[in-house]
Amino acid sequence: xPAVQETIDQVKAIDVDxxxxxxxxxxxxxxxxKGLSEETVRFLSAKKGExxxxxxxxxxxxxxxxxxxxxDWARVSYPKIDFDELYYWASPKSVEGPxxxxxxxxxxxxxxxxxxxxxxxxxxxxxxxxxNRIAVDAVFDSVSVVTTFKKELAxxxxxxxxxxxxxxxxxxxxxxxxxSVVPVTDNYYATLNSAVFSDGSFVYIPEGVRCPMxxxxxxxxxxxxxxxxxxxxxIAEKGSYVSYLEGCTAPQRDENQLHAAxxxxxxxxxxxxxxxxxxxxxxxDSEGKGGIYNFVTKRGxxxxxxxxxxxxxxxxxxxxxxxxxxxxxxxxxxxxxFYSIAVSNGYQQIDSGTKMIxxxxxxxxxxxxxxxxxxxxxxxxxxxxxxxxxASNARNFTQCDSxxxxxxxxxxxxxxxxxxxxxxxxxxxxTTSKISDDQMFYCLQRGLDEEGAVALIVNGFVKDVIQQxxxxxxxxxxxxxxxxxxxxxx
Amino acid sequence: MLEIKNLHARxxxxxxxxxxxxxxxxxxxxxxxxxxxxGSGKSTLSYILAGKSDYEVTEGEIIFHGENLLELEPDExxxxxxxxxxxxxxxIPGVATMEFLKTAMNAQRKAKGQAQLSIPDxxxxxxxxxxxxxxxxxxxxxxxxxxxxxxxxxRAEILQMSLLEPSLCVLDETDSGLDIDALRIVSEGVxxxxxxxxxxxxxxxxxxxxxxxxxxxVHVLSKGRIVKTxxxxxxxxxxxxxxxxxxxxx
Ligand SMILES: Nc1ncnc2c1ncn2[C@@H]1O[C@H](COP(=O)(O)OP(=O)(O)OP(=O)(O)O)[C@@H](O)[C@H]1O
Ligand SMILES: [Mg+2]
Numbered sequence: 001x002p003a004v005q006e007t008i009d010q011v012k013a014i015d016v017d018x019x020x021x022x023x024x025x026x027x028x029x030x031x032x033x034k035g036l037s038e039e040t041v042r043f044l045s046a047k048k049g050e051x052x053x054x055x056x057x058x059x060x061x062x063x064x065x066x067x068x069x070x071x072d073w074a075r076v077s078y079p080k081i082d083f084d085e086l087y088y089w090a091s092p093k094s095v096e097g098p099x100x101x102x103x104x105x106x107x108x109x110x111x112x113x114x115x116x117x118x119x120x121x122x123x124x125x126x127x128x129x130x131x132n133r134i135a136v137d138a139v140f141d142s143v144s145v146v147t148t149f150k151k152e153l154a155x156x157x158x159x160x161x162x163x164x165x166x167x168x169x170x171x172x173x174x175x176x177x178x179x180s181v182v183p184v185t186d187n188y189y190a191t192l193n194s195a196v197f198s199d200g201s202f203v204y205i206p207e208g209v210r211c212p213m214x215x216x217x218x219x220x221x222x223x224x225x226x227x228x229x230x231x232x233x234x235i236a237e238k239g240s241y242v243s244y245l246e247g248c249t250a251p252q253r254d255e256n257q258l259h260a261a262x263x264x265x266x267x268x269x270x271x272x273x274x275x276x277x278x279x280x281x282x283x284x285d286s287e288g289k290g291g292i293y294n295f296v297t298k299r300g301x302x303x304x305x306x307x308x309x310x311x312x313x314x315x316x317x318x319x320x321x322x323x324x325x326x327x328x329x330x331x332x333x334x335x336x337x338f339y340s341i342a343v344s345n346g347y348q349q350i351d352s353g354t355k356m357i358x359x360x361x362x363x364x365x366x367x368x369x370x371x372x373x374x375x376x377x378x379x380x381x382x383x384x385x386x387x388x389x390x391a392s393n394a395r396n397f398t399q400c401d402s403x404x405x406x407x408x409x410x411x412x413x414x415x416x417x418x419x420x421x422x423x424x425x426x427x428x429x430x431t432t433s434k435i436s437d438d439q440m441f442y443c444l445q446r447g448l449d450e451e452g453a454v455a456l457i458v459n460g461f462v463k464d465v466i467q468q469x470x471x472x473x474x475x476x477x478x479x480x481x482x483x484x485x486x487x488x489x490x
Numbered sequence: 491m492l493e494i495k496n497l498h499a500r501x502x503x504x505x506x507x508x509x510x511x512x513x514x515x516x517x518x519x520x521x522x523x524x525x526x527x528x529g530s531g532k533s534t535l536s537y538i539l540a541g542k543s544d545y546e547v548t549e550g551e552i553i554f555h556g557e558n559l560l561e562l563e564p565d566e567x568x569x570x571x572x573x574x575x576x577x578x579x580x581x582i583p584g585v586a587t588m589e590f591l592k593t594a595m596n597a598q599r600k601a602k603g604q605a606q607l608s609i610p611d612x613x614x615x616x617x618x619x620x621x622x623x624x625x626x627x628x629x630x631x632x633x634x635x636x637x638x639x640x641x642x643x644x645r646a647e648i649l650q651m652s653l654l655e656p657s658l659c660v661l662d663e664t665d666s667g668l669d670i671d672a673l674r675i676v677s678e679g680v681x682x683x684x685x686x687x688x689x690x691x692x693x694x695x696x697x698x699x700x701x702x703x704x705x706x707x708v709h710v711l712s713k714g715r716i717v718k719t720x721x722x723x724x725x726x727x728x729x730x731x732x733x734x735x736x737x738x739x740x
Contacts, residue, residue, distance in 0.1 A: 446597070
């Protein structure tokens with residue numbers, strides 16, 4: 001796919017410290033008042049032209065947020081975030097809401113082009129086989145700037161739009177499902193998000209429909225001191241299928257930028273949702289300055305029988321990642337999967353993993369986690385697998401592999417297992433390995449240079465997970481992993 | 491092509507001296523066999539040629555194609571034409587043999603300023619060479635050396651050698667672990683590569699390999715020194731009498 005090749009070329013061409021998307025788009029923008037207050041919430045809700053029920057929903061969340069304490073159980077440390085020093089709303093001035101491509105500011109299109117993200121429908125059409133097309137919802141700071149292929153999706157009955165638009169156009173669906181997977185008070189960051197979420201994507205796949213193309217959202221944080229709080233809601237009706245891709249970048253800045261998203265997935269009877277993420281936010285420079293704080297709540301609810309949700313993620317970015325995409329296996333025979341590659345280098349801190357909550361009968365889950373640590377980074381896998389009293393014949397298989405590069409990094413595995421049903425069978429396997437000198441020498445002897453050798457060995461290590469990604473993403477993910485490990489040997 | 495002069499080397503970690511003044515001259519087109527008792531330093535010599543950092547050269551030099559080989563990094567040596575078929579090939583989990591071959595070939599082409607191989611061209615080459623060495627497609631899809639039998643590992647080494655077309659082939663006990671048929675197939679593969687531009691150093695313990703790959707010169711390495719050099723008949727003599735005569739000499 002040409003867009004992917006372009007991304008790779010661009011990534012190679014732009015050489016900013018280790019991070020390759022560190023450019024700022026010079027675009028006029030509008031920001032709300034600084035600080036977190038009822039006023040801020042009312043302002044942004046009004047700005048978005050939201051109905052009264054939505055404003056109230058947000059205010060309720062804010063009140064609850066004000067009574068909560070920041071959690072400290074994760075294996076990450078960072079200076080306390082001053083929520084009053086942040087902006088909660090930023091929007092490119094020329095964009096008030098999603099428009100057609102022709103009306104989008106050329107500077108914005110140029111930015112997405114620089115990132116290798118295919119917004120131009122014609123180009124995609126020209127270069128790619130029809131079944132490989134990807135519909136894109138692009139979120140720039142707080143606002144969704146454009147959603148492509150809308151008409152064609154609508155013909156299949158699929159709704160793919162920004163969440164702001166969905167609140168106005170499909171309130172019955174939003175009211176029914178928003179907060180139904182991640183309740184408003186679920187956790188500190190989710191509550192914060194519920195109060196101030198800016199934009200994000202909304203997907204609805206009607207009964208029996210197999211979504212005709214991959215759906216995708218690209219997040220880009222551009223504005224300074226701006227928190228980004230997306231909200232994504234995906235609903236797969238009975239017997240439907242959708243594959244959704246999420247990609248993220250941000251410019252390089254000295255200050256840390258906050259990102260606290262909430263993603264909710266609902267799969268009804270016999271439905272399947274495949275959610276893939278490639279996250280390469282600015283991780284901070286080689287001294288540990290700057291970078292994105294990524295506190296994300298992602299949860300899928302296998303609400304119907306025989307439903308299936310799989311999360312696949314490739315995490316190479318962010319200074320701090322705190323993220324546990326989870327599955328609630330409520331429907332009988334439902335299946336949850338979590339495939340993860342987390343790469344940490346420099347001073348990055350990652351605390352990530354998953355939760356598989358088995359509630360229904362004959363539910364099964366599978367967790368494959370591959371952690372790669374280099375530099376002075378710390379990489380923790382934290383996973384919970386639990387079986388409810390009624391979850392007879394629950395099955396889980398967990399495999400956690402860590403690969404260490406160098407002497408100064410750390411890898412930790414923290415599995416929690418809770419079983420209240422005697423018929424549950426949970427298996428856990430964990431390994432920690434290093435790239436051996438013998439492996440390096442062997443590759444060098446065949447002519448690979450040191451970076452090529454590390455990339456090859458690492459790609460071998462993550463292969464099981466890469467295979468889960470859609471083709472286009474797999475290539476991009478492999479390149480990203482090599483790039484984020486540049487300079488980690490020698 | 492290759493000239494080793496008074497080479498002394500020790501283990502970097504503890505300073506133990508392994509090579510104690512090796513002299514060896516190999517001309518293009520020649521095949522030299524190196525024999526010698528266990529622990530005499532044969533593999534060490536091959537590692538030093540390839541640039542393994544576990545060893546330190548304390549004295550002497552290695553000239554390869556008129557250049558000081560010791561100044562080159564291992565990958566530069568590979569691109570310059572040095573290939574080592576390992577006594578114990580290393581496993582690379584998750585990396586399909588095919589993928590490894592392509593990466594290695596393209597890395598060397600890049601170092602030489604040549605264009606990357608197209609997938610069809612690559613496939614054609616691999617199919618052709620694998621057939622010669624009786625390496626199945628199935629094996630090419632498996633991760634390199636992982637779970638390969640001893641013989642499969644050795645065949646995979648020679649497959650890499652024939653694809654990379656080095657000018658200096660160093661084979662460290664390629665015959666060990668091969669059954670009779672595999673020994674013949676692998677030897678044929680090696681013989682195919684014999685050419686006036688290419689030199690080979692074949693490390694072995696047994697005459698049976700040298701029945702197939704007939705050497706021009708045979709050396710005996712003992713306690714880090716070459717203690718005897720002769721023609722192919724020297725190997726036959728060793729087979730009969732063992733190393734006793736030469737070890738005394740060392
Ligand atoms: N990296 C190392 N660390 C410690 N000792 C080493 C190392 N490399 C080689 N040696 C020692 O150096 C000596 C020579 O080893 P080498 O492998 O070169 O012998 P060889 O002639 O190839 O023997 P064989 O016929 O058994 O393969 C041995 O005593 C070996 O134990
Ligand atoms: Mg040896």
